[in-house]
Amino acid sequence: MVTKAETASISTSESLFEKAQRHIPGGVNSPVRAFRSVGMTPLFISRAKGSHIFDADGNSYLDYVGSWGPMILGHADERVLEAVIRACRNGTSFGAPTESEITLAAKIKSAVPSVELIRFVNSGNEATQGALRVARGYTGRDKIVKFAGCYHGSVDPLLVKAGSGATTLGVPDSLGVPAAVVQDTLIAEFNDLQGVENLSLRNSGQIAAIILEVIPGNMGVIKPDAGFLRGLRELCDREGIVLVFDEVMTGFRVAWGGAQSLFQVFPDISTFGKIIGGGFPVGAYGGKAEIMSQVAPLGGVYQAGTLSGNPVAMAAGITTLTILEKENPYPKLDERSRNLMDAFAAAARAGGKSLQTACYGGMMGFFFSEGTVRNYGHALASDNDSYIRFFRGMLNEGIYFAPSAYEAMFISTAHEEQDFERTVEAAQRVMATL
């Protein structure tokens, strides 16, 4: 199938991109949207419904990006829309507390019992920033440990992946982040407990927090070793370090209780975002009451937000979580993700390539790689060119995947059996040409 966008000399998306670049750096408000890593220009989206998005040229695509995670009920779910419109009619922001914040907080706590007190913010970025600040305030220590390839938002001290293999001193990934800001950020390899133990020994009594994506989804999707997670928990208990699980992507995505419920390892602080906002800008950080009571106005750790706990966003989040709790779609999402990844792996094998796959609930990913992918180095060594060809081939088939090999893919409860059949048939055709 050839899309309209390809036959037209210049598409509406291309002309919008041209215009956007005159006003917005690179034409986009978040870098991955620019399609640079697949060597294309972005589709401008005009609307979306259920499992499909529609671009400005009127082409329809089956969507496996789901706004990068939030849209677990599919796009423009009528029940969420109704709740949002109802909330809007009562006023869209007050800068004062509302009952809806209590409802969403209680809902999250009931799903994730490690959370005793929770603070709402406006994005995942703010959530991880708040989590670090409270961990530092609570422990009176400055250093933090993060893992190479784990993404926690564009927060200054976390914008560091790895120096050379030999050094564990943070080197910023971005211009504009002063070296002083990341000098307390220590980098470890994911799934390497011994490496973290060594860091802890060398920085004894100085580490405030260890932060990680329990199931990393921002370097492709990586399987955590249960022993690695348990080992981090024990290390943190022994050394008085605050363990922070960044569940911005995995929260309510991989299971009702998040990734921590799958592995039965529980953090001191969790961060959330994406699904808890039901498609609106929301983040949250929460955990042990003893730690969270350091947050102002209870304690001396300051953190604030004009639109935090926004009633419209709360309404979208409450409705989304209420539906997820009632319908428990996770077993079905698990099964569908597994079937999809198995079918992709078989199609790749038929085309002479090896796929490494991982899937958890409605989140999954695959690498073109012969060997198991356990950390960032392995992920970077996977075959990026094959992914780019896969992405372009699938887009030609009217199926929209993330425009980068190092992102997760997402399904929603609105994806139907026929959507998956169509995807598998397209993948078989595309994988045969890689």
Ligand SMILES: *Cc1c(COP(=O)(O)O)cnc(C)c1O
């Ligand atoms: C998306 C994401 C963030 C950042 O959330 P934003 O809402 O984009 O600020 C942080 N951590 C993880 C694990 C994420 O996937």
